[in-house]
Amino acid sequence: MAERRVGSAVFRFNLAPHLAIFRLVPQKGDAFPHYTAGQYIALRRENCRLTKKIARPDGTFEYAADMDENGNVRRGPVTHSYSISSAPFETEHEGWLEFYVILELDELGQPGRLTESLFLVDPGEDDKIIYYTKIAGEFTLGKLAKGFHNVVFVGTGTGLAPFASMLKQLNHDALLGRTTDTRYTLFHANRTARELGYHATLHAIQEGGKIDFLYVPTVSRPVASDNHDPHVGRGRASNVLRYAYDLPMREEELLREAGGNGEARTRAQAALDRIVRPQLPSHVSKEGLRKRLDPGSTIILTCGNPKAMEDIKRVAALAGVRFEKEEW
Ligand SMILES: Cc1cc2nc3c(=O)[nH]c(=O)nc-3n(C[C@H](O)[C@H](O)[C@H](O)COP(=O)(O)OP(=O)(O)OC[C@H]3O[C@@H](n4cnc5c(N)ncnc54)[C@H](O)[C@@H]3O)c2cc1C
Incomplete structure (x- = not known):
């Protein structure tokens, strides 16, 4: 049975105020269990601001702060799973696990219970993070991608985490002479270029050429500064994938589905007007990309935003490509 241990954050890098990479070392005398790239572990903090489910007058529900009789927010432990973004070889050498985490915000801008507390973590100060001594998950290349010549990763936001782990490990294995003839393609989208976690590392793996x-x-x-990097393209990952398969953007489909006049059409048109149209990075040609997406020999693995994953599933079905996702 998994037990709880108290680890310490030894490193935190903020890509943006709401987005960070954390490194966690195990409790003194302990080591993290061995794991395979793509797996996750449960993390917990003890002093989270708790919420409770409240029924709205219209019958829907919301989660609001759980107050005690003195009007103070109740505090307590919250545990959630996080994909490990370090590669197994990094943990073997360095001892830590790495995570790529976003501060959860609801539609009113209220922070999530655990991530609010995680974003208070300060290495050397408030640095304790509890972990469970079990690393689990079936979202691994060995379980899902065996026999596919083209493996396509689509990571939206922090959904990159398992793929960062896989690609770093594949590159490390290749440096040690353990190569395969599999082609790997990664679509990673975030809002702005500075939020593209592991950008320099992934670019270096591509340029190093040890794996395809x-x-x-x-x-x-x-934002304006994003125009300076020709290696970064534009558009949501799902729409970039649609572009590669010569499919219309989702917003174009929705406009067509909205039909003639009316409010639905106005809304769909406004969404289409707002959208950032897909544009590939300068080093990627559409023809070259298409060769790596051949339906007969390709699997698409995706992780991250549920709405984006739904659309990627739709794209995979339209293109006739095998699809697997990691549920968050
Ligand atoms: C396998 C796996 C891997 C993951 N990996 C990552 C990762 O690498 N990086 C990352 O950023 N995230 C990851 N996540 C998501 C992560 O586990 C958390 O769900 C996320 O960080 C939000 O946690 P929170 O406590 O801040 O938000 P919560 O407080 O849990 O709020 C999130 C939503 O839950 C609902 N909610 C609020 N209060 C309650 C309540 N009391 N009871 C029930 N529901 C409530 C609300 O709808 C709210 O919008 C992963 C999830 C899974 C399952």
Whole structure:
């Protein structure tokens, strides 16, 4: 049975105020269990602001702060799973696990219970994070991608985490002479270029050429400084994949489905007007990309935003490609 241990955060890198990479070392005298790239572990903090489910007058539900009789928010432990973004070889050498985490915010801008507490973590100060001594998960290349010549990863936001682990491990194995003839392609989208976690590492793996790897990073809400990097394209990952398969953007489909006039059409048109259209990074050609997406020999693995994953599933079905996702 998994037991609880108290680890310490030894490193935190903020890609943005709401997005960070954390490194966690195990409790003194302990070591993290061996794991395979793509797996996850449960993390917990003790002093989280708790919420409770409340029924709205219209019959729907929301989660609101759980207050005690004195009007203070109740505090307590919250545990969630996190995909490990370090590669197994890094943990073997260095001892730590790495995580790529976003601060959860609801539609009112209220932070999630555990991530609010995780984003208070300060190495050397408030640095304790509890972990469970079990690393689990079936979202691994060995379980899902055996026999496929083309493996396509689609990571939205922090959904990159398991793929960062896999690609770093594959590159390490190749450096040690353990190579395969599999082609790996990664679509990773985040809002802006600075939020593209592991960008330099992934670019270096591509340029190193030890594995057959094409890196397709894009930004869905570019800021002015994002125009300076020609290696970063534009658009949401699902729409970039649609572009590669010559499919219309999801917003174009929704406009067509909305039909003639009316409110639905106005809304769909407004969504289409707002969208950042797909544009590949300068080092990626559509023809070259298509060869790596051949339906007969390709599997698409995706992880991250549930809405984006739904659309990637739709794309995979339209293109006739095998599809697997990691549920968060
Ligand atoms: C296998 C796996 C791997 C994951 N890997 C990552 C990762 O690498 N990086 C990452 O950023 N995230 C990852 N996640 C998501 C992560 O586990 C958390 O769900 C996320 O960080 C939000 O946690 P939170 O406590 O801040 O938000 P919560 O407080 O849990 O809020 C999230 C939503 O849960 C609901 N909610 C709020 N209060 C309650 C309540 N009291 N009871 C029930 N539901 C409630 C609300 O709908 C809210 O919008 C992963 C999830 C899974 C399952």
